[in-house]
Amino acid sequence: MPKDFNFVITSKWNKASKGEGKDVVIKNGELISGVIDKASIGAEEPDSVLHRIVKDYGNEAAKRFLDSILIVLKTYITHNGFSYGYSDLWLSDDTRNEISSVILKAYEKVYELKKQHDDETLPLTRGLSPAEALELYVVNELSRARDRAGKTADRAFPDDNSGVIMASTGARGSTLNIGQMTAALGQQSIRGRRITKGYRDRSLPHFKRNDANPDSKGFVKSNYRDGLSPLEFFFHAMGGREGLVDTAVRTQQSGYMQRRLINALEHMKIEYDQTVRDPHGNIIQFVYGEDGIDPAKSDHGEAVNISRLIEGELLVDEGKKTTEKEISEIVNKHAKNLNQRLREKLLLALSQNKISRDGANKVIKKTLDLINRAMVEPGEAVGVVTAQSIGEPGTQMTLRTFHFAGVKERNVTLGLPRLIELVDARKKPVTPTMDVYLDEEHRVSREKALNVAREIIFTKVADLIERSETDYSGVLTFHISDSKLSERGCSIEDIMEVLKGPKKKYDVTLQEAKKIIKISIAGEPDAQTLLTMKNKLLNARVKGVQDIERVTIVKQNEEWVIQTSGSNLSKIIAIDGIDTSRITTNNVYEVWQTLGIEAARNALIKEVTNTLEEQGLEVDMRHIMLVADLMTSKGHLQQIGRHGIAGTKTSVLARAAFEITVPTIARASLEGQIESLKGVTENVIVGATVPIGTGMVELYMSVKDENEKSRKNN
Numbered sequence: 001m002p003k004d005f006n007f008v009i010t011s012k013w014n015k016a017s018k019g020e021g022k023d024v025v026i027k028n029g030e031l032i033s034g035v036i037d038k039a040s041i042g043a044e045e046p047d048s049v050l051h052r053i054v055k056d057y058g059n060e061a062a063k064r065f066l067d068s069i070l071i072v073l074k075t076y077i078t079h080n081g082f083s084y085g086y087s088d089l090w091l092s093d094d095t096r097n098e099i100s101s102v103i104l105k106a107y108e109k110v111y112e113l114k115k116q117h118d119d120e121t122l123p124l125t126r127g128l129s130p131a132e133a134l135e136l137y138v139v140n141e142l143s144r145a146r147d148r149a150g151k152t153a154d155r156a157f158p159d160d161n162s163g164v165i166m167a168s169t170g171a172r173g174s175t176l177n178i179g180q181m182t183a184a185l186g187q188q189s190i191r192g193r194r195i196t197k198g199y200r201d202r203s204l205p206h207f208k209r210n211d212a213n214p215d216s217k218g219f220v221k222s223n224y225r226d227g228l229s230p231l232e233f234f235f236h237a238m239g240g241r242e243g244l245v246d247t248a249v250r251t252q253q254s255g256y257m258q259r260r261l262i263n264a265l266e267h268m269k270i271e272y273d274q275t276v277r278d279p280h281g282n283i284i285q286f287v288y289g290e291d292g293i294d295p296a297k298s299d300h301g302e303a304v305n306i307s308r309l310i311e312g313e314l315l316v317d318e319g320k321k322t323t324e325k326e327i328s329e330i331v332n333k334h335a336k337n338l339n340q341r342l343r344e345k346l347l348l349a350l351s352q353n354k355i356s357r358d359g360a361n362k363v364i365k366k367t368l369d370l371i372n373r374a375m376v377e378p379g380e381a382v383g384v385v386t387a388q389s390i391g392e393p394g395t396q397m398t399l400r401t402f403h404f405a406g407v408k409e410r411n412v413t414l415g416l417p418r419l420i421e422l423v424d425a426r427k428k429p430v431t432p433t434m435d436v437y438l439d440e441e442h443r444v445s446r447e448k449a450l451n452v453a454r455e456i457i458f459t460k461v462a463d464l465i466e467r468s469e470t471d472y473s474g475v476l477t478f479h480i481s482d483s484k485l486s487e488r489g490c491s492i493e494d495i496m497e498v499l500k501g502p503k504k505k506y507d508v509t510l511q512e513a514k515k516i517i518k519i520s521i522a523g524e525p526d527a528q529t530l531l532t533m534k535n536k537l538l539n540a541r542v543k544g545v546q547d548i549e550r551v552t553i554v555k556q557n558e559e560w561v562i563q564t565s566g567s568n569l570s571k572i573i574a575i576d577g578i579d580t581s582r583i584t585t586n587n588v589y590e591v592w593q594t595l596g597i598e599a600a601r602n603a604l605i606k607e608v609t610n611t612l613e614e615q616g617l618e619v620d621m622r623h624i625m626l627v628a629d630l631m632t633s634k635g636h637l638q639q640i641g642r643h644g645i646a647g648t649k650t651s652v653l654a655r656a657a658f659e660i661t662v663p664t665i666a667r668a669s670l671e672g673q674i675e676s677l678k679g680v681t682e683n684v685i686v687g688a689t690v691p692i693g694t695g696m697v698e699l700y701m702s703v704k705d706e707n708e709k710s711r712k713n714n
Contacts, residue, residue, distance in 0.1 A: 001029040001065060002057050006315040007049060011035040016168030017159065024049070027315055038170025041069065046300055046618075052308070055299055055370075084162040089182050089225045095156040099149045099183050103221050106145030107214060113137050114212040139187065139194065142219055146186030150179025185220035185228070188239035194218055195235055206231060250416060251395065257420050258391030263658045264645040265630065267679040268383030269692045270376055276626065279678035279691065280650065284633050289622030291339060294376035295389075301620050303342065304370040306349045309363050319356035327351050327360060334364045338371070379696045386623040390608075393617040394419060411565070412586075418611045422604065425631060425639040427589045432547070432567035437582040438560060446553060449560035452577040453551045454489035455544065456562065461498060462538040464490055472527055476519040476534050490542055492517075498540045506533070545571045569594045592637050600637055604628040654681040 007026040013035040014023040024034030026049065040049040054062040091099075116122040117134040124133050154175050157164050163178050165171075180186070188195060195218035201209040207216035215221075218235035222228045228236060267279050274292050276285040289295070293303045322330075327350045331343065338346070346367065350360055376382070397416040413421065413431045421429050436456065442448040466481040480492060492510065499508050499517065506521040521533065550565040567585040570593065572578065585591060586607055592600035605621075605628045612619050630645060631638050638644035642659045649655050652668040652675050667673075677683055680690050689695040 001026065001031075001049075002053065002061055003029045004316075005029045005053065005057070006312040007052055008311065008315075009034075009039060009047070009049065012037045012039045012170040013168050015039075035169070036069075041066070042170055047305070047308070051299075055305075082162065084166070086225070088162050091153060091156055091182055095152060098152050102148045102152060103145055103184060106141055106148075109141050110138050110214055111212055113141070135194070138214070142187050142214055146179070146184055149183035150175060153179055153183040181224045183223055185223060185232070185236065187214075188218040188220060188235045190238060190242050195238060204231065204234070250397070253420065254391065254394035254397070254416055257394055257416075257423065258387065260641045260646060261387035261391050261423065261627070262384060263654075263681075264640045265383035265387045265627070266381075266681065267649075267654075267692075268381075268386075268626070268630070269696070270378050270380045270382055272378045274376075274378075276382060276629075282633070285626065285629050288376050288382055289620075289625055291341075292376055293371075293374050293622070294380065295620035295622050296385075297374040297376075298620070299370075299374075300618075301622075303374045304367050306342075306345055306363070306367060309366055310349055310353050310355065313359045313363055314353060314355060317356055317359040319358060321354040322350075322357050322360055324351050326357065330357070330360050330364060334361070334368065338368075342367075342371070379693045381692045382626060386626045389619055389623045390419075390627065393612060393615070393619055396617065397615050414611060414614055419608065422588065422608055422611070423627065423631075423640040425589065425637045425644065429567075429587055431565070432585065432587045432590075434548075434564045434567045434569070434572065434583065434585040436562040436564060436572060437579040438562070439577055439579045442577040443559040443561075443579070446560055448577070449553050449562060451489070452575065453553055453562050455575050455577075456548055456564065456572060457488070457551045458544040458546060458548045458566070459488045459490060459542045460538065461495060461540050461542060463488060464495060464542065465538075468534065468538065470530065470534060472530065474521040474523070474525050474530065476521075476530075476537070478517040478519070480515040480517065482515065488543075494542050498542050499537060545575070548572075589637060592632075597632050597635055597637070601628045601632045604631065649679070651675060651677075651679050651682045653685050654679050657681045657685065 005026060006028065007024075008022040009024045010019075010022045011024050011034055013019075022034075024036065024040060025032040036049070039045055042048060042050075045051070050062060050065065053065050113122065113134060117130055120130070122130055122133055122137075124130065125136065128136065154164075157178070159165075163173065163181075167173050167175050167178060190197075195203050198204055202211060203216055203218065207213070215231070218239070220228060220232040220236055222232055268276055268284060270288055271277050274287050275283050276288050277283050291303065295301065299305045299308075328347060331347050331350065346364065350363065355363070394416055397419065411431045412433060413429065417430070436452075437443070438449055438452060442452050461478070464480060464484050465478045466484075467479050469477040469479075471477070478495075480495065485491065492512065492515070495517065496508065496510055499519065506519050509518045509520070510516075511518070519537065521530065525533070545568050547566040547568045548564050552563045554561050554563055567587045567590060569583070569585050569587070569590045572583065573580050573594070585603075588600055588603045588607060591603040605624050608624045608627070609619075609621070612624075627640075631640065638648070640646065646658050647655060647660075652664065652673050656664040656668075658681075675682060677686065677688060678691065680692060683690045
């Protein structure tokens with residue numbers, strides 16, 4: 001390691017063995033204590049020792065570091081050996097019995113839940129039918145059982161077990177893998193549900209109909225060490241097959257998305273004035289990523305990791321500590337040309353950690369140097385880099401994730417389908433949802449929040465009646481439900497008001513005592529007319545906002561928030577009791593229509609970031625911003641594909657090379673369009689230099705003619 005390298009970090013091993021504090025300490029390039037494992041030299045680990053050496057000392061030093069480590073490791077493993085076999089999976093009888101009893105208890109709990117469901121004593125969660133609630137509880141119980149069984153097995157293995165070593169240093173595998181090999185496989189699922197399809201009311205003919213036994217829905221209580229029973233094996237194969245199909249479908253979807261992204265973004269580059277422009281000089285971003293830092297040279301998205309710099313400096317810092325006043329003087333003197341955010345960060349970090357004057361100067365000098373080195377270079381093909389940086393994680397995303405926020409309150413599309421939905425700028429997402437925050441008066445009590453929710457949820461006549469009867473002589477009878485009326489906060493008068501309608505094609509009579517509304521239609525209508533009429537009346541709006549199908553009231557940080565399925569921003573804003581400054585929807589198109597293009601850009605960035613983070617993928621903010629800026633740069637929301645950016649390119653060849661080839665060329669020749677060869681694809685097609693990177697620059701050389709010299713001399 002470099003001689004002046006100082007660093008502290010927590011190793012994976014220390015985290016796994018519940019150790020205290022940061023155990024890896026490196027002082028002046030020597031390892032003082034701690035375990036070097038995946039956290040220090042692993043791939044894709046944030047802030048590892050390797051990462052720090054690359055960032056602070058360059059690639060050459062990092063190469064030397066890795067080479068030397070590898071030589072040491074290779075020599076060690078040659079003399080020592082490391083193996084993992086069947087004997088490392090063996091558990092004592094006590095542990096096996098403990099695991100069996102854990103699973104048995106879970107089964108008993110499941111039977112208990114089923115009994116509660118049959119006796120109708122099951123506590124319901126809001127917005128779920130009894131059957132759905134039962135399913136949810138059972139799935140949670142079984143998943144807890146697997147976790148407990150896995151933990152039991154995990155505890156039984158000593159720290160020197162090869163599997164435990166591999167899992168806790170992060171070399172390979174996880175505690176879940178060890179649990180499945182030694183304790184129980186757990187629930188097999190298809191499309192995020194237990195296995196129910198197969199025969200009528202049962203998955204296989206080996207089970208009774210509507211069997212409450214978890215085995216019948218694909219719960220595998222065996223492990224890989226002891227082997228699965230034929231039925232378990234079959235369910236396991238079903239679950240595994242879904243994975244294969246999913247992979248096959250996902251690769252083509254994400255591949256097409258990446259191709260569209262690359263086509264839309266390929267021609268964007270950084271000019272010499274730090275702006276991002278297309279070949280025609282239209283500005284997409286005034287400064288790339290709002291700070292001009294190249295993500296590839298940055299430190300996990302930050303131009304420089306100030307707290308790490310100070311931490312490293314503190315290890316060797318000596319001398320008198322500075323006061324806050326001196327620090328602000330130093331910062332303002334040296335760092336006046338930094339952007340505001342970084343300046344404030346520097347000030348905060350330096351004033352929190354007491355450091356000497358020399359130390360502070362060193363930190364600031366290093367900071368300035370690193371920022372200078374991390375700036376993006378003119379000519380950089382930021383478009384293509386962005387497209388690849390979003391396209392590549394797309395291949396790793398899971399395809400069909402229906403994730404239920406908390407307790408299945410609402411379905412949310414996630415993963416690849418959601419990402420595609422966003423870059424396609426769809427007018428309606430598959431699962432539109434809103435978070436409606438309330439004003440100061442309504443957010444404190446659940447009752448007041450409920451009143452607002454009743455105003456929001458879309459209520460039609462059909463939602464308020466128990467049943468309807470059709471007499472084909474031309475009479476419709478609606479039986480009104482008291483409980484539904486009070487739940488939705490409506491009255492019979494409201495229904496009458498709606499049904500009476502302006503056009504009198506029918507008579508409405510109300511029998512209040514029996515809670516019956518009769519509608520008689522004059523003349524003998526045929527069955528078709530009558531049914532159309534009935535549907536029209538049942539779907540008539542009583543109150544609420546169009547498209548809002550379900551509402552749930554949730555408590556978040558001491559206030560009540562309404563979450564909805566369905567979205568209608570422009571209408572909800574008009575309802576009383578709502579905090580319009582914080583209301584959110586996941587429908588970007590709606591945000592644009594209601595709040596304008598700047599808001600749509602921010603919403604787009606937020607939604608893409610959330611989708612990627614939920615999948616545990618880290619994509620630099622600057623890439624997402626560039627896509628959002630490009631999609632909104634024309635002042636309206638454009639999709640990435642052929643009906644948006646890729647299809648509205650000025651270059652004929654670029655459009656033809658992407659999709660709809662012949663009509664594009666035919667139309668261009670008919671209109672006599674001119675190909676200016678400014679972008680990427682066109683130049684590749686004609687074999688010219690691509691005007692990006694080094695191709696941006698043209699060199700001229702003036703050649704002096706020999707004859708001219710002699711003429712001058714004469």
